[in-house]
Amino acid sequence: METFHDITSLCQYLGEKQIKGQSIGFVPTMGALHRGHLRLISESVKNNHLTVCSIFVNPTQFNNSEDLDKYPRPLERDLELLRLEGCDVAFIPDVSEMYSEERILSMSFGYLEEIMEGKFRPNHFKGVGLVVAKLFNIVRPHRAYFGRKDLQQFVLIRKLVEELNFQIELHAVDTVREDSGLAMSSRNVRLSEQERQQAMIFYRSLIKAKSMLKGGHAPAEVKSTIESDFEKQKNVSLEYFEIVDTETLLHISNISPSRSVSICTAGYVGKIRLIDNISLF
Numbered sequence: 001m002e003t004f005h006d007i008t009s010l011c012q013y014l015g016e017k018q019i020k021g022q023s024i025g026f027v028p029t030m031g032a033l034h035r036g037h038l039r040l041i042s043e044s045v046k047n048n049h050l051t052v053c054s055i056f057v058n059p060t061q062f063n064n065s066e067d068l069d070k071y072p073r074p075l076e077r078d079l080e081l082l083r084l085e086g087c088d089v090a091f092i093p094d095v096s097e098m099y100s101e102e103r104i105l106s107m108s109f110g111y112l113e114e115i116m117e118g119k120f121r122p123n124h125f126k127g128v129g130l131v132v133a134k135l136f137n138i139v140r141p142h143r144a145y146f147g148r149k150d151l152q153q154f155v156l157i158r159k160l161v162e163e164l165n166f167q168i169e170l171h172a173v174d175t176v177r178e179d180s181g182l183a184m185s186s187r188n189v190r191l192s193e194q195e196r197q198q199a200m201i202f203y204r205s206l207i208k209a210k211s212m213l214k215g216g217h218a219p220a221e222v223k224s225t226i227e228s229d230f231e232k233q234k235n236v237s238l239e240y241f242e243i244v245d246t247e248t249l250l251h252i253s254n255i256s257p258s259r260s261v262s263i264c265t266a267g268y269v270g271k272i273r274l275i276d277n278i279s280l281f
């Protein structure tokens with residue numbers, strides 16, 4: 001596996017591969033890799049000549065400095081996992097390589113950055129949009145792989161690709177879970193054993209909501225039942241629990257089989273923020 005820290009050498013290396021007609025698959029990450037990330041890498045390895053993974057803890061998408069400072073950064077382990085998975089190129093820029101001090105560009109995603117995650121993490125998606133657009137321009141991949149676990153991020157990046165005419169095929173990869181059902185996340189390593197148990201309420205609630213919706217209960221009733229379940233759980237605070245149209249992420253008030261529905265949630269266990277979603281059908 002080749003490792004690059006600077007943009008110029010990476011572009012030169014990938015440019016030569018592109019001239020030879022090699023397809024490039026790209027997986028952007030913030031590192032602290034787990035089986036969820038590796039599923040994205042293996043999808044890319046299967047479908048492209050060359051797979052590039054970036055590891056960059058992007059400061060502009062954090063709105064909590066403690067979360068940024070405590071974000072795990074086990075770089076040597078990450079590189080070893082990427083090698084084992086068959087990744088060809090790791091791109092590991094530092095912050096000064098990605099951002100100049102004079103930068104003024106900012107991206108806006110309208111209502112998509114105001115709802116769910118956006119409501120609780122102001123400016124988060126401006127940071128995500130900008131860094132992904134920069135990485136797309138640097139790597140110029142044919143295909144890019146993102147997790148469905150971050151559904152809102154995927155919808156937003158699909159907009160970015162459409163509206164900025166990136167010639168990139170986007171692929172959404174299903175959420176990889178621990179045996180308990182807990183969605184894998186780099187932040188899970190910060191959960192104590194007790195918090196891991198408490199964190200189960202997120203997945204359990206998604207499953208409960210799904211079964212209530214399938215049983216004919218209205219979205220508003222389901223939402224309030226789940227919210228009151230959360231109120232009873234110690235050390236857990238719910239930020240949102242929403243039943244939305246999978247394409248637009250807007251609330252829905254009735255379930256109809258003709259539209260795709262997702263149930264999305266996020267909140268804290270102790271000081272650790274978790275996010276998850278499942279689709280209804």
Ligand code: AMP
Nearest residue numbers: 029030031036146147149150175176184
């Ligand atoms: P992150 O390093 O958290 O920015 O995630 C990098 C990519 O991995 C994003 O596209 C995430 O949606 C995806 N990802 C994170 N966790 C999982 C998971 N448990 N299953 C599948 N994909 C995931």
